[in-house]
Amino acid sequence: MSITTQAKTVTLAHFTAPGDELPLLRMSTAGSVDDGKSTLIGRLLFDTKTVLEDHLDDVSKSKVNRASRGLDLSLLTDGLRAEREQGITIDVAYRYFSTARRKFIVADTPGHEQYTRNMATGASTSDLAVILIDARKGFLAQSRRHAFISWLLGVRTLVFAINKMDLVGFSRQIFEQIREQSNTLLSLLDDVHVHFIPVSALDGDNVVIKSERMPWYDGPPLLDILETARPSIDVAALPLRFPVQTVIRPDPDFRGFAGQLASGHLRLGDEVTALPGGQKSRVARIVTFDGDLEEAFAPMSVTLVLEDERDIARGDMLVATSKVACQAQTVEATVVWMSEEPLFAGRSCLIQQGPRVVSARVSRILHRWDVERLETRVASSLSLNEIGVLEIEAAEPLLFDPYRENRATGGFIVVHRISNLTLGAGLIERESENISECGPLSPEERLCLRGHSGAWVDLSKVQECADALERALLNVHLHVVRTEQPELRRLGLIVLTFGLHEGTPDVVVDGNDLRGAIEAIRAKTTLDTLHAFGEGEGI
């Protein structure tokens, strides 16, 4: 009998936590420059005795010390050389600490406005966000941005740590003012738990131990809140979603679908539907190295064997037949743009949802978020660190749940087709309505749809090459017209004129160098000119 048909079994208790163990808490921290974020984390690590002596020795030996007194605890977490020198955190850094009650993973993210992408990255896996506010500066636009992005990415516990209370005389009035300043923002964010704590990270007040210098504060210190916080969503209680990562077939008798439950749970005999396609079958075996299971739940990694032969491959998803996931080729999604290269409608890209990668195109930019005012604005492009709502058309169905309902299946990343860079992160909201509403085309949309910009080509000097030129341009799929209306270049056409007109042509053909003329026209109309165009050549 082959190894693949022997079924040693194991109980679920082999995998589950003992009754008193709290699940790991993933949290992120965000704050503006000099809010004391690194100091706060250094303080948590130091006071929970996670810092090791030789690391402390390194800090005390370091050439840099920005603390006004004592050790500079921020050096414990600022890892890269550039950061040490400039005193800023430039990338997401992950920290680990534990107390007797719980283990923590901290995504420590930079505060600079230009690092919104890092903030979104840190928030994507977090259950709780600690938002640092400098008591002297109050609730700034940056604090609003941090809170909003955390909420958008699905963080449902927000802890506002009002830091540097020692520099405002531990004033209750200032603390209460900052609380009030945040009311407008918080009224816009639904479904969140909010805490406010006055702290001094430098001295440790209300971080691990309750401060005696602020008797008016009757809440718990920060660590107590962290130790008792609940995860954002109980993923095991959501409908079953099982993205297939790979098919395991060591011999002809065994065909298993390997993956990690993104959400939900399943039992032997449960009916599942394979998406896309919709073929149904039942779970015959739940295989692990440790033995076969009778049931499994998210986020376990298992291998499933189905009762029937089914044509299922990497990128497909097994879902609960009683509540299948959405399947659509055109979706609306909120996207955090993470590339220096701005996004315009018409852009082609790859969309990656875990193991599923599909070819897609951004068909429309519906609006952009003004994250500091929390209002939407009309937009024709998204620049680095901007957040907007897009319509995306995929070449194959996207399998998803709305991000607000399921973080594990509602997100995607945008990948560049050629450089392979990760350009953005998307949160799917819904299947898009059919595009029946047709507003006016924006200049950028027209550019992207045509694949080139317009140009006026003056042939008044050498009319005889017109036929050859028109043919050559059509051959490379440029939109060419012969007309005496040079202004039509504004609609993205390449206009060949023979008469004399006012204004400056983009290209004047004055010899028989046809190849040179074509190159000049292409240079004037490539999409690379699009950036200058976007900056307001004025249409």
Place this chain on the structure above:
Amino acid sequence: MAQSYVLSHLRALEAESIHILRETAAQFCNPVLLYSIGKDSSVLVHLARKAFYPGKLPFPLLHIDTTYEYPEMIEFRDRFTKEIGAELRVYTNQEAINAGANPYDLGTAKCCHLLRTRALVEGLKEGNYDAAIGGGRRDEEKSRAKERVFSFRDKAGRWEPRNQRPELWNFYNGAVNLGESIRVFPLSNWTENDVWRYIELENIPVVPLYFAKPREVIVRGQTLIPLQSNVKIFDGEQTETVNCRMRTLGCTPCSGAIRSEARTSGSIIEELVSFRRSERENRVIDHDQEGSMELKKREGYF
């Protein structure tokens, strides 16, 4: 539904690492697992066996042999890989060895650059690997705290900390062009304590050097260097017999032992709780200059 659907901490880490290993096998044409023989490598190989069970490991193991490793490590490597039926490949920077590279004449930094960093870059190039899986953890050293799970390397094998791909949720972008590669770190979120607790839970075999016994050592400053045929004794140095164990494994002249009575993984875990110093402290190479691990990583060190 009386059953509580909460994974234990170690099982949650295990599930995440298995997911990462499966993504690696599925996304790349020619992945390899960098096998250093240390405890993290043992855990990594164990997780890979789980990830593809009942199938075989879908990638070979590559050991970068500096020729300065402890003989116990090589014995363990050959026995362990044979037992689990893994394909073992070994690469040595033979050119540097032939030219006489050794830590005594070149200093540890230069020796390490040639026999580990260069050897690794060359070994990966020779095998034409597009992904190399390593046992690095983010809790080991500060510059590792910012490392991605899928970490992009350019055509020269270099790491550019300012130019890393954003990594959101558990979606790993492993797409590369010809000559580029990804280093994969499935143990990113594990701590030293988690590794030992998992070794105990799963009964994973590790090199006996990790466990305390009386060993003949040279006491060099704070560091204990176990006596081996290729370790030089400097003038005025004495050897003595000390109950000690290795906390990390490396080359004989560069990795020191610590005084310890811990003879089992269980007693190592107890010892760790009382420890106030980091595990890489006894690695001579990390402390050559401030930020030295980051410099090595940029050049291609794991």
